[in-house]
Amino acid sequence: MNSRSSIPYVRWPESILNTEALLDSIDNIKGVDKPKTDSDKMNSFRHKFEATHRAADGHFVRSKAEMLIDNWLYMAEIVHAYERKLPIEEEMYCDFYIPTGKVYIEFWGYDNDEKYLARKQQKQAIYQKYNFNLIELTDAEVLNLDDILPRMLLKFGVQAY
Known part of the structure; x- marks a missing residue:
């Protein structure tokens, strides 16, 4: 507690x-882009597939399946973010994040690629390590x-309208 103002604070x-x-997170809030090295860009799955599909809410997504998911969330009036960085030390992004219920959605589309x-x-292990609410979707489910x-979604307290 500050002795002059009596306002509590944390050190x-x-x-x-x-x-x-x-x-x-601070850089994101300030709008500062962290410079990436060329090797980071070359190796990153996120840069390998450009987000060219435009969803109904304006999000640019990387596949038709992700566009279907995004459009479904939008039409169900569920607030969501696309490709949000997880609040962890590891550099990892989810496909979709729903703030209500703190739910992460991952679409798994390439079952025949070893990498x-x-x-x-690796991503599933990280979700489990941090005990995040995760919904995993396959092509058939999409x-x-x-x-x-x-x-x-209801399992995590999120209602679709």
Whole structure:
């Protein structure tokens, strides 16, 4: 508590103030783009597939399946973000994030690619490590979103209208 103003405050330890996740969040809020190296861009799945499909809400997504998911969320009036960085030290982005219920949605589309499957397992392990609310969708489920997604969302307290 400040002795002059009697306003309580917190003094954060240096170990917290210098974490990469916190500094990245501050940069995001300020609108500062963190420069990427050429090797980061070349190796990143996010840069390999350009977001060229435009969803109904204006989001540019990387596949037709992601466009169907985004459009479904938009039409169900569910506030969502596309490709949001997870609030963790590791550099990882989710496909979709729903603030209500703190739900992450991942669409798994490339089952026949070894690198993709390895990345999928790595991401699943991270979601489990941090105990995040995760919905995983496959191609077959994307074709039946009206039946599948409302039930999955309801498990995390998110109602579709």
